[in-house]
Amino acid sequence: xxxGALEGAKVLEYAAFVSGPYCTKLLADLGAEAIKxxxxxxxxxxxxxxxxxxxxxxxxxxxxxxxxNTNKMGITLNVNTPTGKKIFKELVKWADILVExxxxxxxxxxxxxYNALKVINPQLIMTSITPFxxxxxxRNYKAHHLNIYHGSGLGYxxxxxxxxxxxxxxxxxxxxxxxxxxxxxxxxxxGALYAKGKMGLGQHVDSSRQQALINIQRVxxxxxxxxxxxxSRTAQSSGKAGMxxxxxxxxxxIAATLAQDNQWEAFCELLGxxxxxxxxxxxxxxxxxxxxxxxxxxxxxxxxxxxxxxxxHQAEAMSCPIVPFLSPDEVANDRQLEARGxxxxxxxxxxxxxxxxxxxxxxxxxxxxxxxxxxLLGQHNDEVYCQLLGYTxxxxxxxxxxxxx
Amino acid sequence: MTGGPLxxxxxxxxxxAWAGPYATDLLVYMGAEAIHVESNRRPDxxxxxxxxxxxxxTGLNQSSVFNDMNMGKLGITLDLxxxxxxxxxxxxxxxxxxxxxxxxxxxxxxLGLGYEALQExxxxxxxxxxxxxxxxxxxxxxVGYAPSFAALGGISxxxxxxxxxxxxxxxxxxxxxxxxxxxxILAALNHKQRTGEGQHIDLSSSEATSVLIGEVLMDYxxxxxxxxxxxxxxxxxxxxxxxxxxxxDKWVSIVVSxxxxxxxxCEAIGEPEWVDDDRFCDVYSRKQNEEELDRLIRQWTIGHxxxxxxxxxxxxxxAAVPSYNSEELYQDPHLKERGLFTEVDHIDGGKHIVVSPxxxxxxxxxxxxxxAPLFGxxxxxxxxxxxxxxDEEIKSLIGERVIY
Numbered sequence: 001x002x003x004g005a006l007e008g009a010k011v012l013e014y015a016a017f018v019s020g021p022y023c024t025k026l027l028a029d030l031g032a033e034a035i036k037x038x039x040x041x042x043x044x045x046x047x048x049x050x051x052x053x054x055x056x057x058x059x060x061x062x063x064x065x066x067x068x069n070t071n072k073m074g075i076t077l078n079v080n081t082p083t084g085k086k087i088f089k090e091l092v093k094w095a096d097i098l099v100e101x102x103x104x105x106x107x108x109x110x111x112x113x114y115n116a117l118k119v120i121n122p123q124l125i126m127t128s129i130t131p132f133x134x135x136x137x138x139r140n141y142k143a144h145h146l147n148i149y150h151g152s153g154l155g156y157x158x159x160x161x162x163x164x165x166x167x168x169x170x171x172x173x174x175x176x177x178x179x180x181x182x183x184x185x186x187x188x189x190x191g192a193l194y195a196k197g198k199m200g201l202g203q204h205v206d207s208s209r210q211q212a213l214i215n216i217q218r219v220x221x222x223x224x225x226x227x228x229x230x231x232s233r234t235a236q237s238s239g240k241a242g243m244x245x246x247x248x249x250x251x252x253x254i255a256a257t258l259a260q261d262n263q264w265e266a267f268c269e270l271l272g273x274x275x276x277x278x279x280x281x282x283x284x285x286x287x288x289x290x291x292x293x294x295x296x297x298x299x300x301x302x303x304x305x306x307x308x309x310x311x312x313h314q315a316e317a318m319s320c321p322i323v324p325f326l327s328p329d330e331v332a333n334d335r336q337l338e339a340r341g342x343x344x345x346x347x348x349x350x351x352x353x354x355x356x357x358x359x360x361x362x363x364x365x366x367x368x369x370x371x372x373x374x375x376l377l378g379q380h381n382d383e384v385y386c387q388l389l390g391y392t393x394x395x396x397x398x399x400x401x402x403x404x405x
Numbered sequence: 406m407t408g409g410p411l412x413x414x415x416x417x418x419x420x421x422a423w424a425g426p427y428a429t430d431l432l433v434y435m436g437a438e439a440i441h442v443e444s445n446r447r448p449d450x451x452x453x454x455x456x457x458x459x460x461x462x463t464g465l466n467q468s469s470v471f472n473d474m475n476m477g478k479l480g481i482t483l484d485l486x487x488x489x490x491x492x493x494x495x496x497x498x499x500x501x502x503x504x505x506x507x508x509x510x511x512x513x514x515x516l517g518l519g520y521e522a523l524q525e526x527x528x529x530x531x532x533x534x535x536x537x538x539x540x541x542x543x544x545x546x547x548v549g550y551a552p553s554f555a556a557l558g559g560i561s562x563x564x565x566x567x568x569x570x571x572x573x574x575x576x577x578x579x580x581x582x583x584x585x586x587x588x589x590i591l592a593a594l595n596h597k598q599r600t601g602e603g604q605h606i607d608l609s610s611s612e613a614t615s616v617l618i619g620e621v622l623m624d625y626x627x628x629x630x631x632x633x634x635x636x637x638x639x640x641x642x643x644x645x646x647x648x649x650x651x652x653x654d655k656w657v658s659i660v661v662s663x664x665x666x667x668x669x670x671c672e673a674i675g676e677p678e679w680v681d682d683d684r685f686c687d688v689y690s691r692k693q694n695e696e697e698l699d700r701l702i703r704q705w706t707i708g709h710x711x712x713x714x715x716x717x718x719x720x721x722x723x724a725a726v727p728s729y730n731s732e733e734l735y736q737d738p739h740l741k742e743r744g745l746f747t748e749v750d751h752i753d754g755g756k757h758i759v760v761s762p763x764x765x766x767x768x769x770x771x772x773x774x775x776x777a778p779l780f781g782x783x784x785x786x787x788x789x790x791x792x793x794x795x796d797e798e799i800k801s802l803i804g805e806r807v808i809y
Contacts, residue, residue: 005596030592050640051624063623114767133765138739141715142724146637146645150658151726153734155647159565159572165654168647169728170572171637173563179617183584188764190591191435195410195769197598203768211745211763214734216580218760219470224731225746225758226469231731232654246561246570253571255556257549259450285454316547321537323553325571328621329631331559339542342612343626355626357619360582360612361589362539364520365604366596 004031005366009193012095013037013072014079014088016044018145018175019129019209020101021068022182023189027097028071029359029368035091035384036069036375040076040405043377044069053351059377060350064175066374067356070346074375075384076405079110084404090389092117096196097125097189103140104130114204123202125192129185133208143209149177152213153221161235161245169233180216181209246325249303253325254311264288266320271302348373381405409436409769414594417494417501418442418478419518421449423551423579424610425507425535426474428586432503434762434771439478440497440787441778445809446484448780449475465780466752472777473759476749480778481787484809489802491517495526496792502597503590507535510545520605529603531593535586539609549611551578558614563621565634572634581617582610643691644670646699647728648706650714656728657711659702659718664688669721674705749774784808 009032013024021036021044028034038044046065053061078084089112092098098117100107107113107128114126128134131143131151149155149171158170171177185207195201214221220231235245246253258264261283268276273295276282281291292299303311308324315322326334332355337343340362343355351373359368385391385405399405411432416439418429426449429439443449451471453462462468481497483490495518498504504523506513513519513534520532534540537549538557555561555574564572589606597603615622624630637658639645647656661667664687671679679685679701684694691698706714711727718725727733734740744761751757762771788794788808802808 005592007596008599009595026588049620051620051628051630053627055628063627064620067619067623132739133743136739136742138719141719141726142722143726144642144645144660144662144724146639146647146660147658147724147726150647150656150728153729153731154577155658155728156656156730158574159569160575161573167566168637168649169656170565170647171658172574173560173565173572173634174618174621174632176560176564176617180581180584183581183588183617184763187431187584187588187591188762188766190588190595191410192766192769193595194591194598195766197595198410201768203766206765206767208743208763211740211743211761214740214745215760215763216577216584218580219473219576221731221734221760222469222473222746222758225735229731245573246556248570253556255552255561255573257552259454259550263548316544319548321548321550321553323547323549323556325556325562326559327562327631327633328559328618328625329629331557331615332622332625334557336538336542336544337612337615340539340609340612342615343622354623357612357616357622360585360609360616362607363589363593363604364606365602366593 002365002367004369005363007031009033009097010095011035011097011099012091013099015099015101015129017046018064018068018178019181019185020099021046022179023127023129023185024072024099025068025070026183026186027189029370031366034072035380036072036074037077037079037088038074038377040078040378040403043076047377053354058350063354066346066348066351066354069374070356070370071372072375073380073384074378075381076378078404079112081402081404083399083402085110085112087389087404088112089120092124093121094388095121095124097127097193099127099129099185099189101129104128104134105140118202121202123196123200125189125196125202125205127185127189127205127207129181129207129209131209133211134206145175145178146171148181148209148213151210152177152217154213154217157217157220157231157233160233162233165232165234177213178209181207181212184212184215247300247303249306249308249311251307254303254308254322255325256322258321261285263320266318270315270318270320271299344370346370346373350376378405409434409772412436414438414503415501416440416503416505417498419504419506419508419513421507422451423474423576424582424586425505426451427580427583428533428535428590429505430474430476430478431584431587431762432590433477434773436769436772440501440783441475441478441480442483442494443480443780444482444484446486452780469751469757472752472757475777476759476774477772478778479783479787480781481784482781482809484806485516485518487807489805489807493788493792493807494518495523497787498523498530499526500791501527501530503531503533503594505533505535505586505590509548510534510536510540529597529601531590531597531603531606533586533590533606533608535582535608535610537610539612540607551575554578554582554610554614557611559618559622560614563618563632563634566636567634569634578614582613585613638695641688641692643695644698644702648699648703650706650711651709655711657706657714658726658728659714660724661691662724666723667691670718670723673717673721673723747773750776752777752779
């Protein structure tokens with residue numbers, strides 16, 4: 001098997017649930033060697049979250065955990081004990097990168113903050129992924145995905161194009177924001193890794209989940225400081241009146257995103273009315289909204305008489321970006337994803353064979369790959385403690401007895 | 406502090422709109438140099454229009470969106486439909502480490518600037534192709550924008566009210582794709598640093614959203630379950646919602662994740678009897694009686710500002726955060742201390758306040774600004790100094806509308 005792009009990089013993960021583990025997964029799936037630390041007993045919260053095969057809860061079968069922890073070795077370690085701390089520090093010596101997600105005060109209290117760890121390993125890259133970052137008055141505040149999505153300003157804009165502001169603003173679906181925070185942190189970590197490779201430089205990467213999400217809506221977020229306006233969820237205030245929003249069709253919804261003149265021209269032709277494009281008001285992007293409102297009833301009826309698949313392929317054949325809103329089952333059965341081999345079957349010793357999403361990038365020389373499935377709780381204790389750190393089997397028994405591993 | 410990690414890395418940037426330009430701009434924050442290629446035949450459309458804010462701009466040097474997505478880059482103009490311009494583009498690539506482009510698959514190849522052609526010029530080039538559906542497969546030529554990526558990727562269908570339509574999503578989806586692209590390029594740069602080998606990266610912007618709902622897709626594969634829209638709700642935790650507060654369109658998000666937090670919550674809001682109320686006493690009951698619970702909590706939040714709710718609840722260890730608008734992000738004391746916003750120059754000659762990057766390196770500072778390039782601003786520098794062309798030669802190519 002060809003080697004991954006990050007072959008040779010060593011990552012230690014002391015993180016749970018989504019953002020931290022996704023950050024490490026992104027690196028491990030590209031070849032980095034990763035060791036994940038879990039609390040003895042319950043382990044990572046994602047193990048209890050599900051969904052589970054057959055809806056039967058099992059710490060070893062949560063899809064969220066299985067997905068987010070591919071290609072990692074798993075150990076259990078109670079870092080709150082003095083011996084646990086000592087072992088943690090030995091692992092920090094081994095690592096190029098530490099990914100952690102604890103509140104800043106917790107790492108300080110444990111004596112495992114960056115200032116302490118850089119003494120042990122001056123070239124360490126320590127990536128801290130926390131709700132509000134390492135500094136500032138909210139640094140130790142609690143926040144779940146819902147809170148961060150709203151605290152970033154993205155929630156306030158979701159869903160877009162509602163008629164009025166009666167209903168509550170919403171989070172992105174699933175755990176979208178937590179994944180995005182992990183993605184940003186992974187990107188920043190690779191920047192730091194590059195600097196390390198070039199100059200032998202270690203550093204602390206302070207990655208705020210709130211700021212990651214503010215960054216993906218950076219244009220909307222800077223509306224007020226620049227123009228003294230606040231965008232909101234209504235079509236009028238967000239300025240997206242016109243064709244914006246999901247449009248119903250015979251069997252679902254479609255999204256028409258016509259950004260350029262030639263796409264509007266194609267749209268008129270698609271609907272069998274090329275003469276619409278002769279209308280000066282339609283040709284001018286400034287008056288197009290007005291022209292569109294005149295033909296809108298016809299457009300809505302035309303869509304209602306066709307399936308989203310018909311509309312999609314006909315429109316795209318004319319370079320007109322009208323696409324279906326796909327539900328999870330439709331994504332799972334999508335012909336384009338099938339052709340690209342997007343879903344891969346992973347065999348896990350307890351959960352069995354399940355199809356997983358792979359990655360959105362295909363590298364020509366260093367392919368993305370699953371070398372091994374997510375670890376069972378403490379699966380690699382022997383390998384890591386005995387083979388890597390040099391403890392004996394006898395030590396392991398004692399450590400286990402003391403509740404350290 | 407030393408220079409950025411990517412100091413010395415140069416990018417030939419053939420991207421446009423949002424998903425491409427922000428990807429390379431993330432690398433510019435880290436110290437890379439990017440040469441953004443446009444032409445009068447095809448100026449970057451974010452110079453002219455913004456789908457997200459519906460901004461429209463009169464000249465080519467007016468757009469705050471273009472300024473935001475291209476800060477710190479060099480800007481040149483080349484009409485790539487002309488063979489001489491392609492020759493110049495190749496000379497630029499020869500002195501670059503990375504090529505990035507997000508044209509429809511096949512376009513760069515037709516221009517003679519595909520991966521294989523450029524690999525001949527620069528064998529160790531890292532070449533990113535980003536497109537709506539990826540560079541191969543039956544739908545490779547399909548075009549799309551951010552709302553299309555979110556619709557096709559599945560994330561829109563699980564975002565929204567349970568009784569409403571899927572949520573159309575905008576610029577944030579482009580920037581997710583961009584961040585994914587930057588990550589992939591950085592992985593390739595790290596590989597090249599170690600081995601000297603470059604490569605091609607084929608990135609699909611719609612797949613870049615599908616990977617963010619992994620467990621939702623696996624639920625379908627394992628259980629045949631098709632998850633749908635559930636507003637702010639969670640499968641397990643309650644309360645888990647956004648509640649109206651005092652003021653106009655003011656809201657606060659509240660999550661209680663354990664019985665311990667529930668007890669602290671009830672005491673903090675002055676309803677200690679709820680702790681043992683049969684309807685709410687454990688996680689399961691709270692979830693079962695969520696409607697009633699939300700109704701009661703709203704009665705409390707409506708009497709407070711969202712900031713008051715955050716203060717009261719965070720003090721007792723319960724996660725509560727306002728649903729901020731742009732003005733509140735700008736004025737928030739925490740974000741002020743974090744340096745969320747940075748003032749840079751605007752291409753229109755004024756000042757522009759932009760969002761700073763979300764990471765902070767302890768040893769290398771981010772390079773933010775000074776601004777995006779004016780249209781064709783660096784033609785002289787790139788063709789004259791970097792490629793060493795004589796003034797007459799440049800003038801004649803301008804006359805021929807090659808540099809255009």
